[in-house]
Amino acid sequence: MEQKKTIHWADQTAEKIIETWGEKDLYTCASGITPSGTVHVGNFREMISVELVVRALRDLGKNVRFIYSWDDYDVFRKVPLNMPNPEMLEKYLRFPITMVPDPWGRDESYARHHEVDVETILPEVGIYPEFLYQASKYRSGTYAQGIRRALEMREHLKTILDKYRDEDHKIQGEWWPVAVFCSSCNRDTTQIDGWDGEWGLTYHCETCGHSETGDIRTLKGVKLVWRVDWPMRWAYEKVDFEPAGKDHHSQGGSFDTSKHVVEDVYGRKPPVTFRYDFIGIKGSPGKMSSSKGKVVDLYDLLRVYQPEVVRYLFAGTRPNTEFVISFDLDVIKIYEDYDRTERIYWGVEKAKNEDIEALERRIYELSQVDRVPEEMPYQIPFRHLCNLLQIHLGDIDQVIAALPGLKPSQEARVRRRAQCAWYWITECAPEDFRFSLRRPGERAGLSETEASALRALRDEVVANLEAYGGESEVAEAIYAVAQRCGIEPKQLFRASYQALIGKDQGPRLAGFLRAIGKEKVLAILEQY
């Protein structure tokens, strides 16, 4: 195992972390975002990227702290399009998001609402970070020392930030590394008037006119500006690894300036990092979600993809490449890919070569919510599952009960997949893919030739359905019937589909008949 070269990016990153920081008792991996709106799949990429690296480190026997910062002391800058009650929210612009009311009225604040959504769902994909809440950290004076340090280094900070700005964009006039939410009106529309060289900070508010001199250690509204805040927290939490989106990762971007700030001002090396790219969406995550401003979040993903497959999407893709998450026909292919990876892991299928096999195995491990199960999970192709569910009108229990050889220990995953399949077929799949079985008694409008061929099919083939060895034998029998009745096979197929599901086409008939089951088919075809 040790001899093998590391091929997965998460393991490579873990090695780089150890190489950079040396052997430590505890490695800290950080992630965080501002819950200023729905936390979408793009944000999720950061969380899962960190989580995968955390796992890789732990797999190397390391002790790891995985922190997740909610930057809920940021300003509420604009009302996102997909929010309810925008008029109410409008009134709270310039407030810290943690002091904006929850427009759904469920949680104690706007920020908290988004946080709760994420914290509730993350365990489903096996992500368990330690959450840190920046609003409460700041308001409790936790960072007072760091703030004071920034004030002391004010001129140097200004130099660092100016380094990447061209002449037209140099910081003009007085600059402070801190911003203040007014104690009176809660807005950040304040100006700093002075600092006494120790803990005293004076400001006034341009909105309400409030003016005050407070102690940094107790003045709840003080916070560092972003480009100082981030590096201060790296030092405070001793962060060894934190990735960032491409918006942060460019020369002069916030990661770049933060790197200098953490070294010069807070005396610590910058964390190991990498850049993750954006995620695109293909297809629609549901009929109801086409409204304007809809952003795709983890809930949407989990309605269509079982948790292992969600992880697989991210574990199987290098973070610095852009990729799309599909809700259209590609979903079937993604599931097939996952199943193939699973078969390779369990040695049921051969990979092209050893390198690919090793990579696939690792991707599979990292895709598991918890650990790899003790036995190979029951595999049922997503497409087939969609058909079975439609035959049984979405009754998952019935479908599961009829699966041959399914062990109780394997049931949970199949059930989860079935839930996804049913959601997908009813909400996302193209119309061509959907069907529902006719009820006994319903009759399709068929010509007499078609009806008589159908009768022959019913009496000769369907009546003996279990006698056939395999699907292809059933198929052959169907063709034999067509020939004997002097009807084009195509026409017989059409008639069969019309009789069964009221459409001209459907799933491959031989397998379809078996999937529906002899009794049911006979019941539907009885009246012809």
Place this chain on the structure above:
RNA sequence: GGGCCGCUAGCUCAGCUGGCAGAGCAGCAGACUCUUAAUCUGCGGGUCGAAGGUUCGAAACCUUCGCGGCUCACCA
């Protein structure tokens, strides 16, 4: 203006410590009386964006250029 990423088969991409250019899909041929991207078998297909350089050897490393995208300089 600075920086980052990409440019490989018709399409989507893999190939990233340099060692014979790969996969999926599409295409073509054949098979199955074949429907829900039907299935199986076989085949063809690339100046690796361009030019230089390093090297026994470059798609890969270096330099320059072209094209496309993103990003920063206001705020997080």
